[in-house]
Amino acid sequence: MDNFSAAAHVDSDMEIMSLTNESQFLLFFRAQPCENPLEKRSAIQGKPFQGWAMIDSGASSIFISEKIVQDFQLFKKKLDKPRRLKVIDGREIDSGRVEHYCSINLKIFDHEEEVDAYVVNVGNHDIVLGMSWLKRHNPAIDWDKRSLVFSSRYCSEHCLNISPIVKSGEPDLEIAATSELPAKYSEFAKIFTEEEISPLPPHRPYDCEITLKPDAVPRHGPIYSLGPREDEELRKTVTKQLEAGLIRPSKSPMASPVIFVKKKNGTLRMCIDYRKLNDMTVKNVYPLPRSNDLIEKLRGAKIFSKFDLKWGYNLVRIKEGDEWKTAFKTRYGLFEYLVMPFGLTNAPATFQHFMNDVFRDILDIYVIIYLDDILVFSKNKEDHERHVREVLLRLQKHNLYCNLAKCFFGVEEIDYLGLIVSPEGIRVDPAKVVKAIDWSVPSKVVQVQEFVGFCNFYRTFIKDYSNIAAPLFKLTRKNHPWEWTEECAAAFEQLKEALRSAPVLIIPDISKQFFLECDASDFATGAILSQFSEDNQLHPVAFLSKAMTPAERNYDIYHKELLAIVKALKCQDPVVSLLCCP
Structure with missing residues (x-):
């Protein structure tokens, strides 16, 4: 010192x-x-x-x-x-x-x-x-x-x-990820397998069904050109999946090409370009949960554990008789999947349906699930151990496996769906803030759209978001000429700073009183939804904002202020809806 x-x-x-x-x-x-x-x-x-x-x-x-x-x-x-x-x-x-x-x-x-x-x-x-x-x-x-x-x-x-x-x-919470299973859960060691490739799962009622549209005609595309590194990865992956029984040789009249995507650690992952198959597939409309609906369930939680399912979609079988539709072509031959691969249009809906049914009676009570990310939350350590055990028992019963290196046990802070969750509330993931700070100045419209899309995910953390981002919204309009003005540059930097200094938002208690403060500018309306927390201080729950239409911009100041109240109360946020429909 x-x-x-x-x-x-x-x-x-x-x-x-x-x-x-x-x-x-x-x-x-x-x-x-x-x-x-x-x-x-x-x-x-x-x-x-x-x-x-x-x-x-x-x-x-x-x-x-x-x-x-x-x-x-x-x-x-x-x-x-x-x-x-x-x-x-x-x-x-x-x-x-x-x-x-x-x-x-x-x-x-x-x-x-x-x-x-x-x-x-x-x-x-x-x-x-x-x-x-x-x-x-x-x-x-x-x-x-x-x-x-x-x-x-x-x-x-x-x-x-x-x-x-x-x-x-x-963030320092990364240290909570462990390479060793806590001793009190040692009986579930089989769940945290170190095998590189999944075993062939059994058929279940949740098998992935691929129903083609009545006018669908089987198609097959060319084999994409691959570099030496990709070609070697292709050979290894096909060999391993054949040996594990996840794929088999095919005689399908349709076939999709292989592509490779780079993972965060720099290694390659083999994927199949199923765009043509997806275009002719009848869509499964089973819903995925909204992230803000899931986070709202964590109110009052003090301790968390997170489980990352290993092999993800490969834990689900393709419905018997539909395997030929998943065929893909390589220089080593034509193959088809027996398990659900990444890239199928109905894969997310199928997997979410499966997970919801496995945990249905405890969903939102002490478990929330988004696809293969399982979060267990509790108000104290005693309850938490019991909750974790119940989750592990169900994973074991249904032959589901986890990646131990990406699991967290009994931590007070956790990253989930791009947010950091703790007893104090939710905040922006610091790694995402670094990404925003390092974002290069856009040179074309698509880059502006990418940045605005990134910021839009965190808009509830940014006061007057629509007003700040107005110059960037204008730049992305159809037929609007490209011109990176000082106004655009200022909005770009202001959004970066807003993310860097974003406050912690508390998870609201619907039994307590809410406070709604509204305001309006020349281009947008805004509001702050707040609530008193355990420290008797008023804390933000969410920042709300909405760009005005051309007609609304012509309102006088009094009507703009009233418009801000109306738009805030009409907001689709589930918490705000409680103000209108208690």
Whole structure:
């Protein structure tokens, strides 16, 4: 821990940041103020907080944002003598002199320590970890992979350092994934098999049926050209699937081509291009659950376990007699699937139907399921062990298997469907925030559509989303000429910042009172739905927004304000609907 009151600090200047981004990257952190026995705490003081720490070798020390200090009422200690603050080329910056510092417990991944940080305006960053921190810990940094390893003697003696490898942008909950099954669940070890390929499952009432339209004509396409790496993966995959009995040689009059997609770890996955088959298939309209409906069921949960089903769709058989429709052609021959492959139009509906029936009597009580992602939630540890056991028993009974490396057991925070869920509420996944921050400036309409689509998923976290994104919406209109204006650039950066600083949304309690605040601009209406939480503070449940039609933009200000109320109450959000239909 730094000794900021020492006289040695008085005369030296500090440097705050590099001139380029080459020496920087972001890490997600959690922190809590160190105890201050002399000051009576408010409801906010002493609470944990979280944000983004920028590791910057161009900064001389550790700095914390003035905004963080104010928002969380951190106790500031006065320096013996103020210090000057400069950028790396020696120029003093607007932040001027530094007069205070804060003591906090800083946690990055499972690396935890007590640090002192100078209170300054550090722009968009919450904390800056500079050279004094880097020299003390001397982490091994891989700038290409954006990761660092804590292995110094100082770390082993002074820091809690359970897992020394930290990657940029990854939340510390990743350590909860385990390569070992907890001893209390050892009787279910068979579920967490290490086999690379699934066994042939039995026929069930949920077999995937492929019903062709009356006018369907069997088609077959060409074999796509493959590179050496793809060709080798094709040979291995076909051989393994033949040996496991998942595919068999075919004489089908129709066939689809093979394609390869790259997985997150860089390896290749063989897929089949079933677009022609899907066009002639009668659609199964069994519904998939809405993510916000699932998350709403987690209200009051304190502890979570997550199970990732291994082999996914391959755990379901193709209905007997329909196998020929799944045929695919390769240089090694014509084959057809006996199990449900990825790419079939009815695969998601078939699989969700299967999972819902397996867990039907406990769905939304202590289990929610989206396809192959199973989340168990409970209010206490005793109930949770019982709930997990029941889920594992059902997986075992139905010959369903899990990928242990992607499972979590009894954690207080979990990522689910792109969100981080905890007893405090829900927030944006830090890994997704990093993706947004690193998003390149669009150069064509399709890239704008991709960015807007990404942000749209998190729109309930962004105040005045429709108003902010209006220039980008305009750019994606049909027949609108491409022009990346300053207005578009400002909206692009503002959405990035909104995601970076997105608040934690509480999961609402429908038995408590709601507060709805509405507003309108020239282009959009907006609203904030809030509720008092356990800390007796008003917290947001969701941010609502809607772009105005051309006619609505002509309303006078009074009618626009009224329109904001009407649109908020007509919102399709299930929680808001309770305000109108209690």
